[in-house]
Amino acid sequence: MLRVRDLTVARGGLAVLEGLTFAVAPGEALVLSGPNGVGKTTLLRTLAGLQPPLAGEIEATGQAAYASHADGVKGQLTVAENLRFWAGIYGTRLTDDVLAAFALADLADRPARTLSAGQLRRTGLARLALTGRPLWLLDEPTVSLDAESVALFAGQVRRHLATGGAAVIASHIDIGLDALRLDLRAYVATETATGRDEAFL
Numbered sequence: 484m485l486r487v488r489d490l491t492v493a494r495g496g497l498a499v500l501e502g503l504t505f506a507v508a509p510g511e512a513l514v515l516s517g518p519n520g521v522g523k524t525t526l527l528r529t530l531a532g533l534q535p536p537l538a539g540e541i542e543a544t545g546q547a548a549y550a551s552h553a554d555g556v557k558g559q560l561t562v563a564e565n566l567r568f569w570a571g572i573y574g575t576r577l578t579d580d581v582l583a584a585f586a587l588a589d590l591a592d593r594p595a596r597t598l599s600a601g602q603l604r605r606t607g608l609a610r611l612a613l614t615g616r617p618l619w620l621l622d623e624p625t626v627s628l629d630a631e632s633v634a635l636f637a638g639q640v641r642r643h644l645a646t647g648g649a650a651v652i653a654s655h656i657d658i659g660l661d662a663l664r665l666d667l668r669a670y671v672a673t674e675t676a677t678g679r680d681e682a683f684l
């Protein structure tokens with residue numbers, strides 16, 4: 484589903500990670516780890532096609548759904564209206580199953596601006612299920628979620644994988660998935676370190 488060869492990704496014109504080679508097959512999840520600033524978001528944005536790679540190749544079969552830190556939920560719309568809006572964009576339908584899967588049934592008619600941080604995050608994540616896209620690229624999807632919601636979300640990822648989907652997930656916590664793991668510390672670009680050090684002199 485996703486094949487990456489000798490990839491270098493950059494922010495602000497400087498290489499952040501280099502020499503990345505990996506593959507994610509249908510049914511597989513890859514968890515990206517590494518400390519703040521190592522380049523998880525930069526890699527995910529590059530895989531999502533939101534920024535060009537500095538070098539290397541990315542081959543993907545099927546479209547990707549990218550979920551970033553920003554939930555992208557419109558505050559003046561209700562939860563259901565937000566989800567219907569996205570379903571319209573992706574040509575799918577909002578069903579009770581999706582609301583139930585993300586524990587949003589009781590919140591469906593609430594204006595999104597009145598939601599708690601975790602409820603807002605669950606609404607943003609429910610969008611994934613509406614995209615119908617096979618590859619999920621998830622940047623810290625569990626931020627603001629309590630333990631119950633993390634388990635609920637992990638269940639949705641498992642369901643996605645079981646139906647032939649795949650996922651690449653940046654996460655500081657173990658969300659309990661049987662996943663491939665990639666520690667990005669091993670790929671920190673040497674040029675970056677030099678460039679940043681000089682910038683601080």
Ligand SMILES: Nc1ncnc2c1ncn2[C@@H]1O[C@H](COP(=O)(O)OP(=O)(O)OP(=O)(O)O)[C@@H](O)[C@H]1O
Nearest residue numbers: 494495496499517518519520521522523524525526
């Ligand atoms: N616009 C920019 N210009 C220059 N450097 C940037 C820019 N945006 C991010 N960076 C730097 O690029 C590096 C990678 O950032 P990135 O957001 O990908 O890290 P991350 O692993 O996702 O971090 P976190 O765990 O904190 O979310 C960091 O050192 C960051 O400071």
